[in-house]
Amino acid sequence: MSVTQVIRNVRPMGGPAQDVLLDEQARIAERVPAGTAPATLPTLLDGQGQLLLPALVESHVHFDKTLWNTPWRTNSAGPTRWHRITNEHGVLKNLEVPMAQRAGPLIEHCIASGSLYFRSHVDTQTVWGLQHVQDMLALRAHYAALIDLQLVAFPQGGLLTAPDTTQLMEQALELGLDVVGGIDPAGIDKDPIRHLETVFAFAVQYGRGVDIHLHDLGELGRWETERIADMTEVHGLQGRVVISHAYALGAFPPAELEPLADRLAALRISIMTCGPANVTVPPVAMLRTHGVNVCSGSDGIRDAWSPMGNGDMLERAMLLALRFGWSKDEDLLAAFDIVSHGGARALGLTGYGVDVGCAANLLVLPAENVAAAVIDRSLSRTVISRGRIVARDGVFLRN
Amino acid sequence: MSVTQVIRNVRPMGGPAQDVLLDEQARIAERVPAGTAPATLPTLLDGQGQLLLPALVESHVHFDKTLWNTPWRTNSAGPTRWHRITNEHGVLKNLEVPMAQRAGPLIEHCIASGSLYFRSHVDTQTVWGLQHVQDMLALRAHYAALIDLQLVAFPQGGLLTAPDTTQLMEQALELGLDVVGGIDPAGIDKDPIRHLETVFAFAVQYGRGVDIHLHDLGELGRWETERIADMTEVHGLQGRVVISHAYALGAFPPAELEPLADRLAALRISIMTCGPANVTVPPVAMLRTHGVNVCSGSDGIRDAWSPMGNGDMLERAMLLALRFGWSKDEDLLAAFDIVSHGGARALGLTGYGVDVGCAANLLVLPAENVAAAVIDRSLSRTVISRGRIVARDGVFLRN
Numbered sequence: 080m081s082v083t084q085v086i087r088n089v090r091p092m093g094g095p096a097q098d099v100l101l102d103e104q105a106r107i108a109e110r111v112p113a114g115t116a117p118a119t120l121p122t123l124l125d126g127q128g129q130l131l132l133p134a135l136v137e138s139h140v141h142f143d144k145t146l147w148n149t150p151w152r153t154n155s156a157g158p159t160r161w162h163r164i165t166n167e168h169g170v171l172k173n174l175e176v177p178m179a180q181r182a183g184p185l186i187e188h189c190i191a192s193g194s195l196y197f198r199s200h201v202d203t204q205t206v207w208g209l210q211h212v213q214d215m216l217a218l219r220a221h222y223a224a225l226i227d228l229q230l231v232a233f234p235q236g237g238l239l240t241a242p243d244t245t246q247l248m249e250q251a252l253e254l255g256l257d258v259v260g261g262i263d264p265a266g267i268d269k270d271p272i273r274h275l276e277t278v279f280a281f282a283v284q285y286g287r288g289v290d291i292h293l294h295d296l297g298e299l300g301r302w303e304t305e306r307i308a309d310m311t312e313v314h315g316l317q318g319r320v321v322i323s324h325a326y327a328l329g330a331f332p333p334a335e336l337e338p339l340a341d342r343l344a345a346l347r348i349s350i351m352t353c354g355p356a357n358v359t360v361p362p363v364a365m366l367r368t369h370g371v372n373v374c375s376g377s378d379g380i381r382d383a384w385s386p387m388g389n390g391d392m393l394e395r396a397m398l399l400a401l402r403f404g405w406s407k408d409e410d411l412l413a414a415f416d417i418v419s420h421g422g423a424r425a426l427g428l429t430g431y432g433v434d435v436g437c438a439a440n441l442l443v444l445p446a447e448n449v450a451a452a453v454i455d456r457s458l459s460r461t462v463i464s465r466g467r468i469v470a471r472d473g474v475f476l477r478n
Numbered sequence: 479m480s481v482t483q484v485i486r487n488v489r490p491m492g493g494p495a496q497d498v499l500l501d502e503q504a505r506i507a508e509r510v511p512a513g514t515a516p517a518t519l520p521t522l523l524d525g526q527g528q529l530l531l532p533a534l535v536e537s538h539v540h541f542d543k544t545l546w547n548t549p550w551r552t553n554s555a556g557p558t559r560w561h562r563i564t565n566e567h568g569v570l571k572n573l574e575v576p577m578a579q580r581a582g583p584l585i586e587h588c589i590a591s592g593s594l595y596f597r598s599h600v601d602t603q604t605v606w607g608l609q610h611v612q613d614m615l616a617l618r619a620h621y622a623a624l625i626d627l628q629l630v631a632f633p634q635g636g637l638l639t640a641p642d643t644t645q646l647m648e649q650a651l652e653l654g655l656d657v658v659g660g661i662d663p664a665g666i667d668k669d670p671i672r673h674l675e676t677v678f679a680f681a682v683q684y685g686r687g688v689d690i691h692l693h694d695l696g697e698l699g700r701w702e703t704e705r706i707a708d709m710t711e712v713h714g715l716q717g718r719v720v721i722s723h724a725y726a727l728g729a730f731p732p733a734e735l736e737p738l739a740d741r742l743a744a745l746r747i748s749i750m751t752c753g754p755a756n757v758t759v760p761p762v763a764m765l766r767t768h769g770v771n772v773c774s775g776s777d778g779i780r781d782a783w784s785p786m787g788n789g790d791m792l793e794r795a796m797l798l799a800l801r802f803g804w805s806k807d808e809d810l811l812a813a814f815d816i817v818s819h820g821g822a823r824a825l826g827l828t829g830y831g832v833d834v835g836c837a838a839n840l841l842v843l844p845a846e847n848v849a850a851a852v853i854d855r856s857l858s859r860t861v862i863s864r865g866r867i868v869a870r871d872g873v874f875l876r877n
Contacts, residue, residue: 151846154805356755357803385805386853387796397786401797404756406553406784447550454785458857 082120084466086443088113089126091433093448096128105439105466106430124461124468126443130452132415133432134195134440134462135392136422139290139323139351139376141233142199142218143211147185147381149176156384160267160294163384164236168206170383178214179221185380186222189390191470193442193460195226198290198376198426200233200260203251205243212251225464229426231290233260237268238277245277252285261291264306265299271306279310288319288427290351293327296359300327304339311346318347321374321425325350328366329359336362337369344370349425353378353395354402363403367413374425375399375417392418396453411450439466481519483865485842487512488525490832492847495527504838504865505829523860523867525842529851531814532831533594533839533861534791535821538689538722538750538775540632541598541617542610545780546584548575555783559666559693562783563635567605569782577613578620584779585621588789590869592841592859594625597689597775597825599632599659602650604642611650624863628825630689632659636667637676644676651684660690663705664698670705678709687718687826689750692726695758699726703738710745717746720773720824724749727765728758735761736768743769748824752777752794753801762802766812773824774798774816791817795852810849838865 086099091110098116101123102108113128144167146152155170156163174181189197202211212232219228232251234244238261252259261278264271275291282289289311295303304322311320328336328350343350349372350361363373375395380388396414405411423431430438443461446452462470469476485498490509497515500522501507512527543566545551554569555562573580588596601610611631618627631650633643637660651658658680663673674690681688688710694702703721710719727735727749742749748771749760762772774794779787795813804810822830829837842860845851861869868875 151850153807156805354755355803356753356797356801381853386810386849387800387805389854398755398800401786402755404754406555406786408552411785450785451550454780455788 082108084121084123085116086123086131086441086463087116087125088128089131089443090128091131093130099131101439101466107433107435107437107439109435123463123466124443129443130446130448131433132193132442132444132449132452133419133437134442134464135193135418136196136374136426136428137189137194137376137390137392138198138321138374138422138425139353139378140197140199140390141379141382142182142185142197143178143201143215144171144382144384145181145185145380146170146174146383147181147188149174149181151386154383154386167383178211179218182215182218183221185390186218186226187475190225190462190464191460191473191475192389192391192393193444193462194390194392195440195462195464196422196426196428196431197226198229198231198258200231200290200292201251201256202235203232203244203247203256203260204234204236205241205247206236209247209250209254212254212256216254225469227428229257231258231260232256233292234262237262238274239268239270248281252281252287258288258290259285261289263293263295264291264303266295271303275306275310279314279316282316282319283314288321289316290321290323292323293325296327297330298327300325301331301339304328304343308339308342308346308348311348319427320346321349321351323351325352325361326358328361333362333365336365340366340369340371347372349374349421351376351425352399354399356398356402360402363399363417364410364413372421372424373417374422391456393453393456397456400453408450411453415449415453440464481507483520483522484515485522485530485840485862486515486524487527488530488842489527490530492529498530498832500838500865506832506834506836506838508834522862522865523842528842529845529847530832531592531841531843531848531851532818532836533841533863534592534817535595535773535825535827536588536593536775536789536791537597537720537773537821537824538752538777539596539598539789540778540781541581541584541596542577542600542614543570543778543781543783544580544584545569545573545782546580546587548573548580550785553782553785566782577610578617581614581617582620584789585617585625586874589624589861589863590859590872590874591788591790591792592843592861593789593791594839594861594863595821595825595827595830596625597628597630597657599630599689599691600650600655601634602631602643602646602655602659603633603635604640604646605635608646608649608653611653611655615653624868626827628656630657630659631655632691633661636661637673638667638669647680651680651686657687657689658684660688662692662694663690663702665694670702674705674709678713678715681715681718682713687720688715689720689722691722692724695726696729697726699724700730700738703727707738707741707745707747710747718826719745720748720750722750724751724760725757727760732761732764735764739765739768739770746771748773748820750775750824751798753798755797755801759801762798762816763809763812771820771823772816773821790855792852792855796855799852807849810852814848814852839863
């Protein structure tokens with residue numbers, strides 16, 4: 080494989096300054112001490128001693144819901160999750176701006192923030208039919224040269240309780256959605272076992288992974304977590320299941336959850352948490368100590384649920400650290416791991432990282448080290464996708 | 479009073495576009511519809527329709543502790559508050575960078591983020607003697623033309639238990655510190671009534687306000703809050719007392735605290751919360767509904783306690799909103815009020831705001847409205863101090 084270009088003078092993960100040589104397939108071919116790469120090799124970027132990180136992984140987002148790139152809208156959602164679900168129908172139906180003009184600019188903003196890997200849940204329910212699915216598939220095609228975008232068939236309004244949803248889910252999977260979604264098998268669908276059986280049957284039938292929104296709290300949510308583990312084991316879906324939010328796991332003393340953590344680790348079930356500050360959250364440190372993979376995401380970004388969010392996964396790492404009171408370097412590195420390698424593991428990515436052989440999907444920014452990058456969140460970010468500079472200083476480059 | 483210059487085409491608090499005329503004392507003399515100010519009047523800034531806000535109020539910070547502008551330092555603090563207090567002694571004593579070269583650049587960074595009013599707690603204890611007090615007084619003098627900086631005589635290691643601290647406190651107040659500090663009258667000083675009697679006696683003797691760090695949790699912290707209210711009433715210090723952190727008030731159902739809230743409101747005792755995500759926090763919405771003034775601050779910014787913090791009070795408003803799950807416009811406006819007018823009330827500022835007669839200490843930034851400013855936290859901020867532009871786009875102007 081021939082070397083075609085070089086990123087000069089960057090510090091991979093805060094280590095010594097190196098030149099990073101890329102091959103013609105935009106992979107990292109070699110890393111050599113800074114200043115020793117051939118001067119004749121075309122320079123993709125002179126990093127001037129900046130930090131080199133892998134591009135960030137946005138493991139849980141709802142691009143199809145966003146109001147990004149539209150005028151400010153006063154939030155009109157009611158107090159319960161069900162109110163927010165139904166309120167959203169009206170908000171999105173009354174929008175004149177098509178999804179491509181909302182989610183597209185948001186994707187570009189996320190790219191400019193340093194994320195190049197995404198898992199977006201796509202509303203797959205009667206109210207939209209297959210419209211969200213088709214719009215997001217079109218956006219995926221549009222950005223296919225820049226990002227890896229996994230799409231989850233997501234039964235926002237319930238899988239069993241809403242008419243036609245199971246058929247829509249099947250159609251979405253046939254159209255190419257990557258992951259079978261689920262939501263609160265008890266709290267929303269009111270029939271947890273049949274919900275999970277349906278989700279896992281789709282996963283087996285279509286050869287897909289599973290990603291279940293689990294907001295149910297306390298004992299109920301813990302019980303559902305155990306049932307998801309059962310199903311994962313029964314259907315041989317080890318390493319292909321994500322439980323998103325899992326608020327319930329924050330309701331117990333961590334030590335009490337250790338056997339469950341060991342089981343999740345053995346089944347390679349990932350836990351996705353955004354680290355919300357106003358609800359209980361999974362005990363991330365304990366989970367990671369027990370070998371459970373943890374990833375993170377923005378969840379909704381400026382949508383009918385909340386105006387919050389900006390898709391910055393470095394900010395997300397900082398918010399995770401704040402949520403858990405982390406201040407040690409090793410904890411800040413854990414926060415970074417969650418928004419990078421943890422996401423890569425949850426999404427089953429290959430060739431992820433800054434090692435030789437990895438794809439040249441990279442983030443370069445000024446920071447002394449990885450911990451400082453999480454704290455500082457410099458916006459002077461250069462983003463490299465597949466060996467090409469696609470964003471500088473927070474601006475997506477339309478090249 | 480003659481008008482000397484004009485800020486053209488800005489939207490005060492998100493209202494209609496106006497020209498804001500300033501007088502020779504750098505106060506807002508008049509606000510007229512955009513485009514109607516005399517063309518001959520010197521233009522301080524063409525706002526191009528941006529939002530005009532009052533400069534932000536940083537109500538609780540520890541500038542004297544910061545490691546800002548020094549190389550990254552791995553956090554070495556132990557697990558308890560007492561460990562963190564004693565760990566800090568070693569960290570700061572081994573620093574070769576004097577306080578002026580740490581706190582000075584941090585103050586400039588805070589100015590560039592839009593804050594022009596500050597209350598900084600200054601360690602007043604045996605380990606430092608009066609060094610921190612004198613260094614911070616020198617910094618206050620250095621930046622006196624730009625900012626209002628209140629200094630609190632803060633007995634970090636305990637008021638009664640540490641030798642000489644009461645004498646140091648008296649000396650600090652005589653040197654010109656503005657506020658009498660206190661800390662965990664029960665948890666740190668182990669003699670809550672004598673601690674509070676000492677603090678309030680100083681306040682009466684020197685004619686100063688009171689600002690007490692109260693980390694004590696649960697029933698203990700609530701009981702101390704009631705005792706602070708008692709002392710405020712006995713000594714006639716209504717409107718001059720702040721309780722900082724007050725974690726304990728987050729340990730009870732808000733309704734149970736309503737009588738206490740009414741009492742705090744009647745005594746005009748302000749509550750300062752940073753909105754931390756990993757401890758209980760005061761029920762801010764209920765407190766405000768009952769008329770209690772709430773302000774906020776960064777607390778430590780990159781110090782021996784934690785590397786967290788950047789002094790951005792718009793980000794602080796966002797973190798408060800996240801902490802309380804706020805998404806409605808009125809709640810985001812409340813978050814902004816806490817980092818602006820709430821701070822001004824707590825610090826007893828006069829002439830604060832964007833109304834005619836207020837000081838021209840202002841923040842101009844691109845945002846549709848105040849709620850959006852809190853969410854977006856644009857760094858394209860122009861900061862006006864006393865009628866002069868002192869920062870642009872996050873850069874402090876050394877003019």
